Amino acid sequence: MSTAHPSTGAVSESVRSVTEAATDGAAGDLIAIRGQIEELDRAIIHLIAERVALARRVGPAKRALGMPILDPPREAAVVRRASALARDAGVPEEDVRYVFWHLVGLCRRVQLGEEGSA
Numbered sequence: 001m002s003t004a005h006p007s008t009g010a011v012s013e014s015v016r017s018v019t020e021a022a023t024d025g026a027a028g029d030l031i032a033i034r035g036q037i038e039e040l041d042r043a044i045i046h047l048i049a050e051r052v053a054l055a056r057r058v059g060p061a062k063r064a065l066g067m068p069i070l071d072p073p074r075e076a077a078v079v080r081r082a083s084a085l086a087r088d089a090g091v092p093e094e095d096v097r098y099v100f101w102h103l104v105g106l107c108r109r110v111q112l113g114e115e116g117s118a
């Protein structure tokens with residue numbers, strides 16, 4: 001940006017450099033924060049894989065005990081617990097419940113041998 005008025009030119013230039021510095025700072029922040037999010041996503045996927053591996057072991061244990069794989073009271077308890085943990089952590093309980101219903105469903109399908117690529 002430039003100005004036609006010589007007396008305000010310097011001020012205008014310095015406003016521009018401050019604005020650009022702020023924009024550069026924000027862009028740097030965005031890249032850094034996105035990098036951290038990607039690291040967390042990697043960790044979350046590894047945790048999901050660990051949970052799936054444990055669920056795979058629960059299947060034979062239940063069969064040995066003559067228990068059905070589907071255990072609705074246990075599933076409800078798992079989701080209730082996740083909801084309480086979400087509340088304590090200050091994140092929206094309803095969304096966490098939604099995520100956990102899907103996670104539990106995935107683990108149940110693994111036990112039933114119905115999983116896709118898992």
Ligand SMILES: C=C(O[C@@H]1C=C(C(=O)O)C=C[C@H]1O)C(=O)O
Nearest residue numbers: 058070071074075078104107108
């Ligand atoms: C893993 C289990 O089996 C199924 C999956 C559950 C889960 O992912 O938490 C819970 C109950 C079951 O329907 C279990 O019983 O612990």
